[in-house]
Amino acid sequence: MLSILKRRSIRKYTDQRVSDDKVEQLLRAGMSAPSAGNGRPWHFIVVDDKEILSEIPKFHPYSNMLKEASHAIVVCGNKGEEKFEGYWVQDCSAATENILLMAEELGLGAVWLGVYPEKERVMQVQELLHMPNNVVPLSIVSIGYPAETKESINRFYPEKIHKNKW
Numbered sequence: 001m002l003s004i005l006k007r008r009s010i011r012k013y014t015d016q017r018v019s020d021d022k023v024e025q026l027l028r029a030g031m032s033a034p035s036a037g038n039g040r041p042w043h044f045i046v047v048d049d050k051e052i053l054s055e056i057p058k059f060h061p062y063s064n065m066l067k068e069a070s071h072a073i074v075v076c077g078n079k080g081e082e083k084f085e086g087y088w089v090q091d092c093s094a095a096t097e098n099i100l101l102m103a104e105e106l107g108l109g110a111v112w113l114g115v116y117p118e119k120e121r122v123m124q125v126q127e128l129l130h131m132p133n134n135v136v137p138l139s140i141v142s143i144g145y146p147a148e149t150k151e152s153i154n155r156f157y158p159e160k161i162h163k164n165k166w
Helices: 020-031 050-058 088-105 119-128
Strands: 042-047 071-078 109-114 135-144
Touching: 020 042, 020 071, 020 088, 020 135, 042 088, 050 119, 071 088, 088 109, 088 135, 119 135
Parallel strands: none
Antiparallel strands: 042 071, 071 135, 109 135
């Protein structure tokens, strides 16, 4: 089965560290995403410091898995680098999804943690990671070797398909 159909959100990890090579493959996948006008306004902060990973759940209510994750990748948009105003969100979302799919392909577990547009989360991530104001964290991808398995789910619903008009 294709990775895109198998991918699930994995929130439990073993204590095995993800190699730098695999992290680079995840980043290469993120940077291979399409972007508006090929602007590629994304930047990525790789976090493997356990102290920093443990700080995020103090302000992000859905991020407790970061305490046991090997790494997190913070996907950010640089508003000064976007080719078309406002499209950084779509560009960085595509990069985030590519990272999730590559994680599945590499046998890793991952989950997308939303940051933007929650203003308080954005501010706290920026502060924690010493980010410039024009760079906005869109998501945090928690990465590790899975300590749980989840079956694929059929998410194809024909009733959501409309042809030519609603």
